[in-house]
Amino acid sequence: MKNIIKSLFVLVILTSFLAQGQRFKNNILQYKVKLSTKAEKLIDSGNVVSADEMAATFKDDGYGPLDVNFAKIKNKKLTPAQIYASVSEGTVIVSSAGRCGEVNEQGVECKRIHTYPASGYIIDSEGIIVTNYHVANGYVTKYNKTSRDVLVVMLKDGTIFPVKEILSADKSNDLAILKIDPKGVKLPSLPVVKKDAEIGDPVFIVSHPKQYYYTFSSGMVTDKFSEINAGKYRNLMAISADFAAGSSGAAIIDQFGNVMGTVTYTKTLQHSDDDSKTQMVLKATIPASSLLKLIKEGN
Structure with missing residues (x-):
């Protein structure tokens, strides 16, 4: 009888653990607040490349080939849950950030950090990130008046890095390739297929x-x-x-x-x-x- 009760207790604990495998995230606290507070620390550190500095080398095209260490192509079919678990680790938040410094009618200067988060993904574990041309351009363009201090990449776990360089860009294909310094940490990169998909895939x-x-x-x-x-x-x-x-x-x-x-x-x-x-x-x-x-x- 004691063994039966013990077994039932273990089963209840295990079931409870499995049921909580995917927790409900708080988008504001886990990501929105972290993005602005950590970007602010980067800005205050001075170890960033401003929009004006990055704009000096940013182009619509005219970039040369890049040396990218791609992850190995995967051939085993995954369940949707497995795909999410794997891909989300290599998916990043890409955002411009900065203090606009505008002064309101009361003469008070705006000191809050403005962010404009978009998406991106890692293709090289040493810190090469893909996003859209229009995301990178949104940082360097003169029309950006509020977030010109730093372009950041944030991982799923909240780790944040300043973008050091735009390695390549293509306005026609709306692609930009960014470089961050992960400081020796190997990032979770996503493999890229060589063959285009077919309709229905x-x-x-x-x-x-x-x-x-x-x-x-x-x-x-x-x-x-x-x-x-x-x-x-x-x-x-x-x-x-x-x-x-x-x-x-x-x-x-x-x-x-x-x-x-x-x-x-x-x-x-x-x-x-x-x-x-x-x-x-x-x-x-x-x-x-x-x-x-x-x-x-x-x-």
């Missing part, structure tokens, strides 16, 4: 839509098409997995946990007779082949 995304950090969505490739952007043709994949503002630069993941693309934009498709009626949202992504070409050949 399943896709997954871990991103930060509207500051709902590390949100998971799934769907499939719904279309493959080309268009002109910044005066050049580019290839795009449309997908059905959800993403939104804040997801910019997130990785599109296959069923094995490999990167197959990068988020770029959404486009609302409305009824031709009534602009107020939304019929569909086109969700466009950049295929991995465009990223690999930028890395291997430059632009």
Whole structure:
């Protein structure tokens, strides 16, 4: 009888533990507050590259090839839960941060830290990060008046790094490759496939839509098409997995946990007779082949 009671007690404890395997996160305390407070410490340390300094070397194109140590491609099919657990560790928050210094009507200077979080992912464990061109450009552009002190990358565990350099950028394909110094720590990088996905292939995304950090969505490739952007043709994949503002630069993941693309934009498709009626949202992504070409050949 004692053994039965003991076994039941262990079972209850184990069941309770398993039920709490995925805890409910606090987006404000775990990420929003940490992002601003840690960015403030970086700014105060002075060990940052300001928007003005970074703008001096930032270009729409004209970058050479890069030496990237890619992670090994994965070939074992994963469950969605396994994909999330694996990919979320290699997914980062990319954000500009700074004090705007504006003075209000009462003569009080704004000293709070302004942040504008987007998404990105690690492709080299020594600190090479992929995000969108428009995310990097959002930091260096003269239209950014409030967050020009530092561009940061924050990991899922809250560790934060200042971006030291923009290694490459491609306005047409909306890609930017950033460099951070992880100070000897090997970061969890995501492998990148060499073959483009096909229509109907399943896709997954871990991103930060509207500051709902590390949100998971799934769907499939719904279309493959080309268009002109910044005066050049580019290839795009449309997908059905959800993403939104804040997801910019997130990785599109296959069923094995490999990167197959990068988020770029959404486009609302409305009824031709009534602009107020939304019929569909086109969700466009950049295929991995465009990223690999930028890395291997430059632009």
